[in-house]
Structure formats: structure tokens, C-alpha cells
Amino acid sequence: MENRKHLDDLILKVRVESSTVLKGHKAGPGERYVYSDSKNNPGGDHYDIIRVVKNADNVERHVKKHYHIVDSSFKFLGDPERDLKGLTAEVTLGDRTFIVNSPGSIDIPAGLIHAYRFIRGSGMYENTLFNTRGREYNAMTVDVKDDEYDMAEKSGEYTEGCNDIAD
Numbered sequence: 001m002e003n004r005k006h007l008d009d010l011i012l013k014v015r016v017e018s019s020t021v022l023k024g025h026k027a028g029p030g031e032r033y034v035y036s037d038s039k040n041n042p043g044g045d046h047y048d049i050i051r052v053v054k055n056a057d058n059v060e061r062h063v064k065k066h067y068h069i070v071d072s073s074f075k076f077l078g079d080p081e082r083d084l085k086g087l088t089a090e091v092t093l094g095d096r097t098f099i100v101n102s103p104g105s106i107d108i109p110a111g112l113i114h115a116y117r118f119i120r121g122s123g124m125y126e127n128t129l130f131n132t133r134g135r136e137y138n139a140m141t142v143d144v145k146d147d148e149y150d151m152a153e154k155s156g157e158y159t160e161g162c163n164d165i166a167d
Helices: 002-009
Strands: 031-036 046-057 066-068 072-077 087-093 096-101 104-108 114-130 141-143
Touching: 046 087, 066 114, 072 087, 072 096, 087 104, 096 104
Parallel strands: none
Antiparallel strands: 031 046, 046 114, 066 141, 072 104, 072 114, 087 096, 087 114
């Protein structure tokens, strides 16, 4: 019976939750699904959410620049019937800003300042933090001082990088 209970604990209950519970976040576009965190997976070793976005059109950034004390990754996925294309995001890594078209994946080492926002399209965004050791997201996140959700859209400084801008 004890083994069965342990196996039952491996099936995590996914919930919809606003990003306002996170340090340096406002409510974001679409729905945010929490797949694994310290609440539904207390002894787990990763944090994982998926945000579903529909018809984004130059959406205001809802995440202040920040960094984590653990490695993380972003994944941008569009329409499965269009080879996962259809979602465009702006991603800041350090002092550079990139346009990322889905499908796109970004590896973010611990300590790298980053932020993102959706520019256009529909699809899904996945954020994973690794080696969390059951810690809460906010305990692994450090805000960057004086960031008021500003991004390169104000200065016009973009770096084409992760993939082509054309969709």
C-alpha cells in the first residue's frame, strides 16, 4: 500500500494560476498552467509552467527583468498544424534583445538576467527551472533593480538572433 501511495504522488494536479503570485510579475496574457512547483510537487526537482496565448498583438511585458539561481529554459510553440509556427516573442538575455519565432527554445544559465513578452500570434510558452530541490519559484528568483518592465521596444534596439523574424 505504501508503494501505491508513492506512485499516486507522482501524478501531479495541474492548475491555472495567475503569474501575479510570482515576484516581479503582473498578470500575463492568456492562461498560465502550473504543471510542477513546490505546491503540487513539494519534493520535486523542477518548476514547469505553460502559458497559452491567443492572438497576441504587441503585448505589454508582464515580467520584470530578473535572474534565477538555477538553470532554466524557455520554449515557444505555435500551431501544431503549422509545424509549431505562429508565435513571436521578444526575449531579453543580459543586455541584448532577440526576436524569437516559434518553434524556439532558449537555454538560460543560472545568473543570466532575462525577460520576455509576446509580440504576435498564438501558441504556447513553456518555462522550466531545473534543480529546484522543492524550493518555491520566488526563492530562486532575484529581481533586477530599477526595471520598470522596459524593453528594447522603447529604444528600437533589437538583435536578430534565435531564428528568422519572418513567420
